[in-house]
Amino acid sequence: MxxxxxxxxxxxxxxxxxxxxxxxxxxxxxxxxxxxxxxxxxxxxxxxxxxxxxxxxxxxxxxxxxxxxxxxxxxxxxxxxxxxxxxxxxxxxxxxxxxxxxxxxxxxxxxxxxxxxxxxxxxxxxxxxxxxxxxxxxxxxxxxxxxxxxxxxxxxxxxxxxxxSAGAIATIAFSAILFIALLIPLMKLANASLPDGYVAIALQIIAALASAGITYVITRLALSREGGxxxxxxxxxxxxxxxxxxxxxxFITIGVMAISAFCVYFRECIAAAASLRKSPLKLILIASAAGVLFDIVIKYKLPETAGDFGKNTSELAGLENPDAFEIVFYLLGLAVPPLLVAALYLFDRRKQDLPKQASLFTKIRDAIPHGGKGLxxxxxxxxxxxxxxxxxxxxxxxxxxxxxxxxxxxxxxxxxxxxxxxxxxxxxxxxxxxxxxxxxxxxxxxxxxxxxxxxxxxxxxxxxxxxxxxxxxxxxxxxxxxxxxxxxxxxxxxxxxxxxxxxxxxxxxxxxxxxxxxxxxxxxxxxxxxxxxxxxRYDDEDAPMVYAHTQREFDELVSRIEHFAAATGKGYETSIDIVSPDYWPLVWYLRDYPKAIFHGRLYDTSDADMIVAKKDDQDEALIRRLSANYRFYGPFKLRPGVRLVLLVKKNIPGNDGRELYELRNIRE
Incomplete structure (x- = not known):
């Protein structure tokens, strides 16, 4: 070699x-x-x-x-x-x-x-x-x-x-979708007569085998046509x-993707249209009209924002007559679309001869079977x-x-x-x-x-x-x-x-x-x-992407509940009343406590082992009704503007919380 x-x-x-x-x-x-x-x-x-x-x-x-x-x-x-x-x-x-x-x-x-x-x-x-x-x-x-x-x-x-041709991953994905789509209704059909014991198992096995068999036949048929x-x-x-x-x-994503395909085709037309390249003024006028229409659709936000930027910048710089800068930047905002298209025109004029390619429309058209073959x-x-x-x-x-x-x-x-x-x-x-x-x-x-x-x-x-x-x-x-x-x-x-x-x-x-x-x-x-x-900073409200997120202090509240549930000797059977109107995602964390009741409001007959209440909004009612039997822990920040307190019965071992009247002394 x-x-x-x-x-x-x-x-x-x-x-x-x-x-x-x-x-x-x-x-x-x-x-x-x-x-x-x-x-x-x-x-x-x-x-x-x-x-x-x-x-x-x-x-x-x-x-x-x-x-x-x-x-x-x-x-x-x-x-x-x-x-x-x-x-x-x-x-x-x-x-x-x-x-x-x-x-x-x-x-x-x-x-x-x-x-x-x-x-x-x-x-x-x-x-x-x-x-x-x-x-x-x-x-x-x-x-x-x-x-x-x-x-x-x-x-x-x-x-x-x-x-x-269909690769292994595409074939497996298609087969999996088809198998699941067939298996569920066949399983329901197999269980329709409510059979017991071995008969039920046999029918379920038959349903699974039938789904697998039909999936295999359809997949093989698909693979036999143009390699799948x-x-x-x-x-x-x-x-x-x-x-x-x-x-x-x-519908928004799919619609934008469809429009994007058309825009690619339109961009290719701009690149290929000799008449427009010979007449840049016509192209820029068209772009200007499109730009004005775009600004109307979005309520002039583009030039408005540009104008605000100019005004704020001039004020920060201590320049005189910031309104003049606002007008200049507003006009620049209006000019963005035609300027972009003018740049495209200038670039097209400087492009070297490129190998000719079929247009996007032609590529898609040729990919679709004709004469009813693809029906x-x-x-x-x-x-x-x-x-x-x-x-x-x-x-x-x-x-x-x-x-x-x-x-x-x-x-x-x-x-x-x-x-x-x-x-x-x-x-x-x-x-x-x-x-x-x-x-x-x-x-x-x-x-x-x-x-x-x-x-x-x-x-x-x-x-x-x-x-x-x-x-x-x-x-x-x-x-x-x-x-x-x-x-x-x-x-x-x-x-x-x-x-x-x-x-x-x-x-x-x-x-x-x-x-x-x-x-x-x-x-x-x-x-x-x-x-x-x-x-x-996953719970920092000043961090980007963090949006009314549950604060890390919430974990301490859940830990306290679990600790005192164990201390009662009842475990998951501990009774918990949630009287705060704001409590999500506490429902998830108390999913294993069948006696956790989410009332969302205070009521007079509560005798639960623990109570979760809202700080500030419910302070006075808690002090008046429950001071004799409960101590509290917290407050625990749930999310911005919402704090919770945990009330625990005084007779539960290890309860060294504070007396309820002290709620009045706790501020932000």
């Missing part, structure tokens, strides 16, 4: 080893950040509510979708699998979410055909270490699984367009259905989509009204979206994300600018429109909570990885070194912010 060829093969092999070694290290980092000290922070109010739904499903087998809850059922059924395997505890329920955070990181390696190896690794690193993504991955709420589904939908659609390429389309339908079954905001696959995808919706919203075919609730939820959500959680201001997401993931967001802006200026990487352009579009959509909607930011933070991480990866690919050595320094700085800042947010 030629020694040159051998040396080349050896270099390729070494590069492959290095690539997978880096991938392994980043993946381990992602796992560590999501699972280490997973119970460190107490459950949030919303986690407590989700835990209550899960507890009822686990113990009673009952879950009925409530559209007023405006969250889908997938979270509870996924967590149920984990709880049945590992027990009903805080670590398990959070692990059922954290695992999807790791899957997001792993899924990013399917972007390798579209990005350089450096850009891919950077993308994966940001997805693994983003302070916001890690923070919410350690929450028992719906968002992490939701954004995983949006990412998975993109990947399987890309695989379908590339005409890729159609499996990707079926998986895309499953991902979209699961998104709707997870959160009602699915069976599209029909099967539609059936699978509908089946998954019915499967989850009917609580596995036990609650028919769930389908009605599925449609009612959108009416409720639109009303909620304009009334609740509106106190954070129009630019809440910009402020939160710059505080928590600022280095990534700035890098994402760089990546988006490069993608749109170069217009040679369709995926990079799509992701840019995706995250900027979702950021715009959620900024316009009055309802704002930090966890909704995950929907645009995920694609922002991809844009950041692409942008910094491009810096490492430039020809000039000095620029490459500068790019490497920038990458190291961004990575260091991101890791520092991740540690600070997730393991130090």
């Amino acid at each position: 030629d020694s040159t060829v051998f040396a080349k093969d050896k270099r390729i092999s070494r590069a492959t080893i290095v690539y997978y070694a880096i991938a392994g290290i980043i993946t381990l980092l992602a796992v560590a950040l999501r699972f280490a000290y997973l119970t460190l922070r107490p459950l949030h109010h919303d986690e407590g509510v989700n835990g209550w739904f899960l507890t009822n499903l686990f113990r009673e087998g009952i879950y009925k979708y409530d559209p007023a809850n405006y969250h889908g059922p997938t979270l509870y059924y996924i967590a149920l699998v984990f709880v049945q395997a590992f027990g009903l505890n805080t670590f398990t329920i959070r692990a059922s979410v954290a695992v999807w955070g790791v899957f997001i990181v792993l899924a990013a390696y399917w972007l390798r055909p579209y990005f350089s190896s450096k850009a891919t690794h950077l993308t994966v690193f940001f997805l693994a270490t983003s302070p916001g993504l890690v923070f919410i991955s350690r929450y028992f709420i719906h968002e992490t699984f939701f954004v995983f589904l949006s990412f998975a939908a993109l990947i399987v659609i890309l695989q379908y367009i590339r005409r890729k 390429r159609e499996i990707y389309l079926l998986l895309a339908a499953a991902c979209l259905a699961l998104m709707f079954a997870t959160k009602e905001t699915a 069976p696959t599209f029909a099967a995808s539609a059936v699978l989509f509908a089946y998954i919706i019915v499967f989850f919203f009917t609580s596995l075919f036990t609650y028919a009204d769930g389908i009605k609730g599925f449609f009612e939820a959108y009416d409720i959500w639109t009303k909620t979206g304009s009334k609740d959680h509106t106190q954070n201001g129009f630019w809440a997401y910009a402020i939160w994300e710059m505080q928590s993931d600022g280095a990534i967001i700035i890098s994402a802006l760089l990546g988006s600018a490069l993608a749109l200026l170069k217009s040679t990487n369709r995926l990079a352009m799509f992701v840019s429109f995706w995250w900027l579009g979702l950021f715009t959509a959620y900024t316009i909607i009055p309802y704002k909570t930090p966890w909704l930011a995950l929907s645009f933070l995920l694609p922002a991480c991809i844009s950041a990885g692409y942008g910094l990866g491009e810096l490492l690919e430039v020809r000039q050595k000095a620029l490459r070194y500068a790019g490497a320094a920038v990458c190291l700085l961004v990575m260091f800042v991101t890791l520092y912010q991740t540690r600070d947010l997730n393991f130090v």
Whole structure:
């Protein structure tokens, strides 16, 4: 064998080893950040509510979708699998979410055909270490699984367009979905006659074997057609259905992704339209009209904010006539859209001749079978989509009204979206994300600018429109909570990885070194912010992403309850009255105490071993009614503005608490 060829093969092999070694290290980092000290922070109010739904499903087998809850059922059924395997505890329920955070990181390696190896690794690193993504991955709420589904939908659609044969992971995922979809109704059919003993076991085995057999036949049939390429389309339908079954905001994400694909096509038209390049004035006029329309839609917030910035800056600098600066910056805000398009025009004029590529529309058109050949696959995808919706919203075919609730939820959500959680201001997401993931967001802006200026990487352009579009959509909607930011933070991480990866690919050595320094700085800042947010300031209301979170003092309250429950000799049979109107997530922590009664108000006949009350609001009533029989511990901060006190009967051993009249002496 030629020694040159051998040396080349050896270099390729070494590069492959290095690539997978880096991938392994980043993946381990992602796992560590999501699972280490997973119970460190107490459950949030919303986690407590989700835990209550899960507890009822686990113990009673009952879950009925409530559209007023405006969250889908997938979270509870996924967590149920984990709880049945590992027990009903805080670590398990959070692990059922954290695992999807790791899957997001792993899924990013399917972007390798579209990005350089450096850009891919950077993308994966940001997805693994983003302070916001890690923070919410350690929450028992719906968002992490939701954004995983949006990412998975993109990947399987890309695989379908590339005409890729179904790989092992895609085949396994499809088979698993199909098997579960068949197993549940067959099991219910097997148990319909309520057989006993060996007959019941035999029928369940037959149902499982039948599900496995049908799954095998359908999977083999799918693999026989174009190498199983159609499996990707079926998986895309499953991902979209699961998104709707997870959160009602699915229509926003899916809508923005569809618009982003159109924007990529439009950007390609701009790059290719010689007539427009010859007439830049026409292009700039069109952009100006679009910019004015955009400002009208968002109620002039862009120029308004720019004007406020100019005025505030001039006042801080001690300059005269700050109103003049406000007007100048207001006009600059109006000019942003046409200036951006003018920059695109100038860049297009300086572009070298690039190899001709089929347009995005052509690529998608060619990927779809013509002449009715794809009709069976599209029909099967539609059936699978509908089946998954019915499967989850009917609580596995036990609650028919769930389908009605599925449609009612959108009416409720639109009303909620304009009334609740509106106190954070129009630019809440910009402020939160710059505080928590600022280095990534700035890098994402760089990546988006490069993608749109170069217009040679369709995926990079799509992701840019995706995250900027979702950021715009959620900024316009009055309802704002930090966890909704995950929907645009995920694609922002991809844009950041692409942008910094491009810096490492430039020809000039000095620029490459500068790019490497920038990458190291961004990575260091991101890791520092991740540690600070997730393991130090996780309950600090001044920290980004922390939103009315349960304070760490709450853990001491729970410990006191457990201590005195043991001291009574009754254990879990200890009687506990919760008279505070604010108590979530205490319901989760007292789930094993059947005599823990959540009254939410004071009443005269309480004779419980312990009482949990609200400091300040209930002080005088507690002193007047219960001073003779109880001492208290605390106060314990539940969340900002809410403190709890624990009253313990005086005859319980080890009770050295303070007398109730001392409540008057305790202030903030």
